[in-house]
Amino acid sequence: MAFATTAHLNFRGNAREALEFYRSVFGGRLTAVTYGDFGMPKELPDADKIVFGRIDNADNGFRVMAYDIPGQAGAEAGPAGTTRRENGMTLTHEPFFMSLRGETVEEVGELWKKLSEGATVVEDFGPAQWAPAFGMLTDRFGVTWVLDVAAAHDAG
Structure with a gap:
């Protein structure tokens, strides 16, 4: 199945x-x-x-x-800035993140540029210990995205 x-x-x-x-x-x-x-x-x-x-x-x-959500137009979505980086750790009150992984820094970088319009950047997009590039942002609709590039051993 x-x-x-x-x-x-x-x-x-x-x-x-x-x-x-x-x-x-x-x-x-x-x-x-x-x-x-x-x-x-x-x-x-x-x-x-x-x-x-x-x-x-x-x-x-x-x-x-x-x-x-019915009856919620204009209602407060919840506390702003509920995800942040501090001392190398991600601290959050959110129940989930949207994770997006691509194959190249260029393709994921283009998506980062588009998603970051009006967003709050939690962690700038750039090289990371585990990936050629990683970044985290909360878009203008309150959805937090984790974008990264697959490391060579993760591809496929």
Whole structure:
């Protein structure tokens, strides 16, 4: 039996904006279905929010899903800056990070540049003990990304 896992991100009213941003970074096909598309009366506040969002079919294999939590538009997403580096350690209160690994410093570096627009950099992208390059940031939507380049022994 085979399985596929895909990160499913939860937003507070800006899932469409986040999905459009991720598509601009990674490519792929964007699907966005609103609560209204599923029958919620259009006059209700969440009718235009995303109940099912997905990016798939990217040439690089990127996939992600997202939706807007009902009734949470504009709500505080949680404490800002909950991930930081201190004394060589990553300290966080977040339950997960998005991890992205590529084969070359150049290709991952380009993704880093795009994702870092409006982001808070936790650790600059550059050489690391375990990888040709590594970096960590929290994007403008509050999602923390770990980007690294596969070491020669990790490839494949």
